[in-house]
Amino acid sequence: MLKELRMHLTLICSTITGLILCVICLIALQISETNIDKSNRMTFENQFQTITYQLQTYQNLKTSWLAQLESSNKLIISIEDNAQPLFFKGSWTPITPRDELIQKAHQIAFEDYQFDINPPHASKLNVSKQFFKLQGNLGEYYRVGLALIPSSKGCLSLTLLQDMSNQETSILYTRILFITISLIGILLLSLFSYWFAGRAILPITINQQKQVQFIAAASHELKSPLAVIQSSNSVIKSHDYLDDHPFTMQIEKECKRMARLVDDLLLLATADAKTWSIRKKNVDLDILLIEMLDTFIPLANGKNQKLHLNLPEYTLPPVLCDDERILQAITILLDNALHYVQEGGTITIDLSMRSDTCIIKVIDNGPGIPPSHASHIFDRFYRVDASRKDKNHYGLGLSIAKEIIHLHNGKLDFSPTPGGGCTFIIELPLLKKS
Known part of the structure; x- marks a missing residue:
């Protein structure tokens, strides 16, 4: 179930972040394409202005300069003097024949923009201009600029076309780049989402593992007294023994043990549910x-x-505390010390104050806690020596003590005793002076 939850969270996170990334990339791509088109348009208009200026100033243009300008910028230049074309055949061959492109440009200018390249009466003062785009026979696009330039002998007309294949190639590469970036970004976001989902459900995974371990340990602890009760009851029913007192005593003992275990479990369950109430007093x-x-x-x-x-x-x-609960917590620590300290050992209870904190230490010189077990001693049903057969300790005591101290806004920790043993430290806040 947790694996399905992780995949579901990964899918949701990847989808949302992927859509956001795609929107950002589309906006950036649109801006980039607009800038490319704007840059190429400005370059084309500058070239158009240069030729127009040359025609206005000199009127006699060298074909070598026109040829170089055409081939360097993929331009198509057509200049007519009073409807008579200049002797310039161009320096390169476009996909659609040059004459067809020029004729098509004149037709579109007249039909769509009412711009006549050879008007009967041209202005003697102003230069008339028109810009647009047209499509060739094979789907290629051209940028078009038309101009009517007044002269002393009549009127010069300029038709300038630029092949936009370089711009389209640049835009295509830009799109491929953005698509690649988007795909890589989505992949990285998916990997991050999978990792993040795993981190997000990690507490759930840990709690589920603890719950499974808790149920398994509780079942194991309850199974043993139930087996004793069942076997003792079977012996009583068989009438093999005239004196059933030992068996009834054993049943009573195991029932008390089960009741104590159930009480501890209920106490911890109440703490987990945040319904464990304490009665504080001075x-x-x-x-x-x-x-x-x-x-x-x-x-x-x-x-x-x-x-x-x-x-x-x-x-x-x-x-300010619940004296019964604090006594219960200290009793748990002292009971553990009495249980694990060898015969002839020493147990010390130390009371002191530091700043606004009261410190209670339960110090023993017993076997201590191995470092490998140190991080688990407050886990429920955990025992340092799992092979112990002592039925009076279930591994719940330290968990209960820690919950009690936590409810009092205090701390419960431990450290090795110098020379051997273990020291449990309780820190409780003191009443603040008014």
């Missing part, structure tokens, strides 16, 4: 830790472990 943490220590000292003594409490000499301000 709490003196030093008193809370002293009362908690009285509960754990007998457990530590039973394992021949040393349990210490370090309190600051100064008076700490109260902390």
